[in-house]
Structures are given as C-alpha cells and as structure tokens.
Amino acid sequence: MSEIAILKGLQKNFGKFQALSDVTFTVNPGEVVGFIGPNGAGKSTTIRILLGIIKRDAGEARIFGKDVWQDSLEIHKRISYVPGDVSLWGNLTGGEIIDLFLKLHGGGDKQKRDELIKRFELDPKKKAKGYSKGNRQKVGLIAALSVDSDFYIFDEPTSGLDPLMESVFQDEVEKIKQKGKAILLSSHILSEVERLADKVVIIRQGKIVETGTLDELRHLTRSTVTLATRDDVSQMASLNGVHDFSQKDNQATFSADNRYINDILKQATTLGVLKLEAVPPTLEELFMRHYEG
Template sequence: MNVIELKGIDKNFGHVEALKSVDLTVKQGEVFGFIGPNGAGKSTTLKVLLGILKATSGTATVFGMDAWKEIVESHKRIAYVPGDVNLWPNLTGGEVIDLFMSLQGKPDTSKREELIHRFDLDPTKKCSSYSKGNRQKVALIAAFSSKADLFVLDEPTSGLDPLMERVFQECVEEVKAQGKTVLLSSHILSEVERLCDRITIIRKGKIIETGTLSELRHLTRTLLSVTTKNPVEELAKQVGVHDVTGTATEFKFQVDSEKMAEVIQYLAPYDVLKLESTPPTLEDLFMQHYEGQDGNLEGDE
C-alpha cells in the first residue's frame, strides 16, 4: 500500500517554478529519505503533501485522501516535525507536548515520560527559555508519543547534539518496527544513509533520482586501494579509472562502478597482493548531483 502519492506536482510562486512535475511514492512501513540542498524544493514538497500549500497542478494523496481537500481527516494520522520549531513562549515544554498529543485523542502518558527522559528535556521550563535544540526535542517527543501512522520529518535534528541525534535515530527505528511510515527530509547524509530504505534526490524543484542506496550507488565511483607484486603500467589510461595516486605497486584510485570488473581483470596479471574496496557514500552521490562547474553546491534560494 502506498501511504503517499504525489503525481505531476507543479508549484509556482508567481513566475517562479518551485516544483516541476514532482512524482513521489512512499510505501507503508518504509523510511523514505528526501534529500537536496537548501532551496531545492524539499520543504515546498512537504507543505503540498501536508495541505499547507495548494499545488498549481498535479495530485497529492495521503492514505488515499486528497492532501488539500481532506486535510483535517488525513492529519489525524500524521505527525509533523519542522526544522525550526516555534512554540508558545508562555507555556512550558510539558504543556506544549500535552497539547499536541491531545489533538490525536487519548495521549500515551507513559510513552511521553519515557521520551522526556531519553531526550533529557526539562518539561517544567517555559518555552521562551528553550534553546533551538530543546524546541526540537519538544516537537520530537510530541510526535513520537502520538499514535500517528505517518511521520513527516523536515530537518528534524536541526540543533540537536550527536547524543540526541542518536536517540532520534532509535525512535525512527522503533516506529518503523511497528509498521509505521517515515518521510525524512534531511541534509545530514549519514543520518539518511543509516535510516532510509529508499531515497529521492531533488534538485531545483525536479526529482532526479529515486531508489535504494545500493541502486543509486551505480551513479558514483568506488575507491580501491591496491598492492601488487609487479609494477602496474598505464592504469590511469584505463576507461573508468580516475585519480590514481601512490607508487606503481601500491596505489589508490577511483573506478566507475560499471567498469569495476574490467579494471579488476586488468590488474590480475600484475599479481594482486591486497585489494580493499570502499563503497561510495550517500555524500559522494549527493555531491555528484549538486557540485557545479565551479565546485560549489548549486541550489535555489
């Protein structure tokens, strides 16, 4: 079952095309990563999905309901955490958590207390005294204490320290184990790489790649560290080989994944003594799509 379906979504702000024919499908029970630089269209897509913005054209459904026309009904099953949480300054953190939880029926107070302890939050302080990280904690505790079936998380760990990021990751893994669905928008690539079943990359309002991490790794290169008994000749001239460094018998280089077999065959006659392969990371993949001609990341502001 598809929990989220966006088909042909366009969103224009005047003459500015923020989203261009965006298609996005998220299945029940999966953690889906949505990555791109600032201004790529991530938050705009999520706001269309949540019914906060109306698409210029295309269809958006959540649990089979129209995201715009049936927003009240669909939101009963959604927990949303933005990247910059604004809270009522005169309420305490605990009061805000209770308020959010009450919107989805009878609250689970035991889960609330457990998460307050795990996120190390003082719920008696007023929100006006909270740091950005503590405001994020309030929203995350409220979300993961709810009975939501879909968690829409837009840069949810912004402002959290590494220990709290780990707690967040554990919470995502727990709701996934319960068969719930998570849509995670993030620029913390290690977080996406650790948690997500599938990934979509968006650039300048257009979806450019979707798949599992293993499926997307064909787009980038693998780093090989090699030691041979005999000196290797003309390795740098082989198709698919890049950035060769080291000596003739102990060297490192990058190889295009589709040329891996051919390069290994080329090395075999030189008596390979050691070969170490480092698979490409999501960051490598991300940089390949976003690094411009001048070496800077491109993105719409």
C-alpha cells in the first residue's frame, strides 16, 4: 500500500505571518512519525490542515489519496485524533462522553473501551467538569484508541498524564503499529518520540529542518566517546573526526564523527584499550542542535 498521508510544499500564512513554508513529509502504513518542534513552530497548524479544519494557502495535503480539505468528511471516517487539550461537556460523565465519541465515529470496540478505562484508571461515572486535565486527556485517548482507524493523529496526547499513564499510551501505540496502522505523533516529550517513532520530522519556524529515521539522523552527528588506554591516550587528540578532546590521567572524553569511527577504533587498539564507551546522540541532542541560537 502507498503512503497514508502526503504533504508537499505546504504553505500557510496568517496575515503577514508565514506559519508554514514548504512543509513536506509522508506517513506510511505501520509507521510512527514523530513530529517535533517547540511551541509556535507550526506543528498544530500542520495538523489542523491535515484534519481539514483550516485551509492551506499552497501545496498539497492528501490522506488515503484524498484531498484533506475537499474530502474531509470521507477521511474522518477512517482517522482518530486526540488534541493536546481535550474539551468535554461538563455535565456528562466520562463514560457517556466516550460512548458519544464512539457513536459519532460509527461504532467502536466496547470490550476495548472497558479494558482501556481500567488501564488508564479513569472513573467513568464522574462528571467531566470534575476532571483534571490529565483525566480529560484520558477520555480523548480512550475514545480514539477504542476505534479501529487506519490513521491516528496525536497532538501532544500525553500532556497532563503522569509517567505511568504515558507508559500505558506508549504500549497502546505499539499495538496499533503492529496492526499496520499509521500514526502521526506530535510530542514535546522527546523520550516518548525516541521510544516510539520510526521516523522523525523536526520543524522549526514553519520549515522542516530534518527528516529521517533516528539512525539516519544520528549518522549525521557525533557520538560521545569515553576511552581509557594503557599507553598515552593524548595521541587520539590529533585524529581526523575527533573533537572537544579532554583528558584526565589516561582517560579521555571526546566527540567523534561517525564516519571516522573505524579509524578511531583502529588507533585506540594500538594503545591498549582498558575502557571504551561510545554513546550515540539522543533525540534531545539532535533537537537542540537545530534550536540553539
């Protein structure tokens, strides 16, 4: 099957402010795409265009091969969406709202709903006006995850949830992925994206600045190496690909370009390796590289 969602050259202006400029990426079946960037970078604007809530100014946006603006009603039958702040009807109970959402979507799995209510530790008999932000998020997540959709769009879905509930959400995303469903996950919790995403799209000031798998993105950057050797470790400092070299006794710490790692290891073995650790950059470090300054 071809791509679930395609965005090409997406542009959006609000008056003179350009919110999106040439946003291009795809989401494939069985793939979790982590969509990351700070507040105001354009994540929610992109998602609103995908949902057919606002109209793009230029470019192409298609889900299931259909135009997101013209065919939004058809598209919505096959997608589930959870925003970062779920608004609910205050006088209805959580259980009533979940059932209403499922009915509006045309069904849903009641057994799955009950299992998720238990796993998310939600009191479904309590009125929504008495819910905390975290409990409102749980209602949205339970409703979305109880429906068998082909494409799930999560925009900061775990905001307000404690780490235990974040973990329940992450388990559910893994299950959806195993079924070959597509997921667009916009999140500021980088460890969550690092755990779940097959591909990462980094947006900055309305432009995509990096796209690729974590391995591909790490390949572009440096690993942090800690090395202790029997002979003088300072000989490593002058090698190609070695940066930010610091030494204490016969142990050195430095960053290394991944394309030179083989040469660096060869040289290290001639000095008699006592300790070697090489840590790839975290998603947070990749992210910060684009946002520092």
